[in-house]
Amino acid sequence: MTDAIQRRDFIRQAALATAGITGMPAVLANGSANEKLVVAIMGTNSRGSALCEGFAKLPGAEVAYVCDVDDKAMAKGLKAVQQGGQKTAPKGIKDFRRALDDKAVDVLVIAAPDHWHAPASILALKAGKHVYVEKPCSHNPREGEVLLDAARRHKKVVNMGNQRRSWPYVVEGIQAVKEGAIGRAYYAKAWYANTRQSIGKGKPAPIPAGLDYDLWQGPAPRKDYRDNLIHYNWHWFWHWGTGELLNNGTHFIDLCRWGLEVDYPTRVSSQGGRYAFDDDWETPDTQLTSWDFADRKSISWEGRSCNGRNVEGISGGVAFYGEKGTLVINGNGYTIYDNRNKELKKVSGDTTNQLNATGPGFDLDVDHLTNFREAVRQGKRPNSSIEEANKSVLLCHLGNIAHRTGRLLNCDPATGRIVNDPDAMKLWSRTYAPGWEPLV
Structure with missing residues (x-):
């Protein structure tokens, strides 16, 4: 071997x-x-x-x-x-x-x-x-x-x-953070940048032949078919999608939480909006979100759906900041810097920095x-x-709820639930089409 x-x-x-x-x-x-x-x-x-x-x-x-x-x-x-x-x-x-x-x-x-x-x-x-x-x-x-x-x-x-x-060098990088390669890690920054185009103003249209639109809607309350919805633009409508924070942010926020060894936040805030175009897109194309945790730790997210300028030379990634330096996750690889920006170690994996909106191919799925x-x-x-995945997804949901309510959320650090804000808790669930409510 x-x-x-x-x-x-x-x-x-x-x-x-x-x-x-x-x-x-x-x-x-x-x-x-x-x-x-x-x-x-x-x-x-x-x-x-x-x-x-x-x-x-x-x-x-x-x-x-x-x-x-x-x-x-x-x-x-x-x-x-x-x-x-x-x-x-x-x-x-x-x-x-x-x-x-x-x-x-x-x-x-x-x-x-x-x-x-x-x-x-x-x-x-x-x-x-x-x-x-x-x-x-x-x-x-x-x-x-x-x-x-x-x-x-x-x-x-x-x-x-x-x-x-499951990417081997990402696992190695996260382990390095936990083992003190940059000292005590206290802050993680995640980002994703793309240059998506306008989805325009949709118009009512006949349902395309071969599409069962009623079954496509499934659990969601029924809405008429429009010509700028299927197959991808549903991501940008709250009725069906969850915006860029959960579309791509889930990957990177999960790494932040994993490396910092945190579960649920104490406070969440989010700013941004639909800035790039005047169209039907509802979720933010520009979003800055922050999560504060106990034990003096924080995570932030920068999402830019319509301006693809890279951060750290890559379209999407994570940087961990600690007492003794910084570790940047870059695809299936990572780089460690000291506090004077000197590169101490670089591990390169088997991927490229090219953006693929549909996710990794089989080489990194395997x-x-x-x-x-x-x-x-x-x-x-x-x-x-699902135990770990749901914690990371919940962070992203909380970011969107903070954005949609336009205010700081206080959360129970034991459960992640929003406290003392009944209006924000209205977004904890949704209305379902009759008979489609998810039940155990």
């Missing part, structure tokens, strides 16, 4: 150790831990297609269903499975619930719009399936609470797709998917367990 392979295996084990992984009853429903993982994938227009290819390539896994409400997106998913080298063609279906009825299916993979993430996860858990859900794991804080309760009650693995939890497969097979908690 080469030194490089030994190093990679060591870092993978460190990922488990630093995440505090413990065993939990979550083996395959169908018997042996060595059996094939049978997967259904929901939502395959963009990120879901990458997951179709990734799970098709993953040894010991088979994609049995490709589920999408749009015929064109379904075709993308079916093609991606084929490109992944799977010999057996999966079934293409519009309603993912049909796949949940199949006892042979072990896992539901969810890459549908945000308003579907928690409700679909909960339905899958109730059907006895394990869940791989893309970030964010919820559309609002209450959904995260219900999803966590469902995972515990049904004793299944729920893993979120914040893949950096460790995360492998970890998920082994968590299901062996009954262990995955690197991005």
Whole structure:
């Protein structure tokens, strides 16, 4: 075995150790831990297609269903499975619930719009399936609470797709922060910059052929179809999406929280707005958010959806600041500086700095998917367990609530819940289409 392979295996084990992984009853429903993982994938227009290819390539896994409400997106998913080298063609279906009825299916993979993430996860858990859900794991804080309760009650693995939890040199960098490479770390800054264009003013339009718009809306109260919504712009509407803070910020805020070893904040504030264009975009394209924690620690976020000027030479990343220096996470790598800005150490991983709005490809998914497969097979908690993932997603939700209310939020550091602000707590949940309320 080469030194490089030994190093990679060591870092993978460190990922488990630093995440505090413990065993939990979550083996395959169908018997042996060595059996094939049978997967259904929901939502395959963009990120879901990458997951179709990734799970098709993953040894010991088979994609049995490709589920999408749009015929064109379904075709993308079916093609991606084929490109992944799977010999057996999966079934293409519009309603993912049909796949949940199949006892042979072990896992539901969810890459549908945000308003579907928690409700679909909960339905899958109730059907006895394990869940791989893309970030964010919820559309609002209450959904995260219900999803966590469902995972515990049904004793299944729920893993979120914040893949950096499994990137080997990110794991090494986070461990370095925890071990004092920059002294006591007290502040972490996260950022994401892109140059997105205007979505314009949408107009009522006929529903495209092949799209089941009613099922696309699913848990969300019904709204008429408009021509600037599907397939990506829903991110920027509160009704279905969660804005850039949860779209991309989830990845980086999670690393901040992980490295600083904090859970819930004491105070949250957020400033910004829709500045770049006058259009239908509702969520902020420019957002500055801060979280204060006990033990003299803070996290900040700078999101610029429409101005792609890099920070630290990269479009998205994290910097940890400590008593003795700074550690910057750059893709699957990191750099350490002393307090005079002298570079002390640089570790370069196997990624590039190029921006990919749909997330990492299979080369950087592989460790995360492998970890998920082994968590299901062996009954262990995955690197991005719902317990840890939900804490990071909640921070982002709190940032959006602070933005939408326009005021400082005080939070219970034991639970993350907002205190003494009934109006802000109105955004803790949402209204659902009749019959779609997520229940354990």
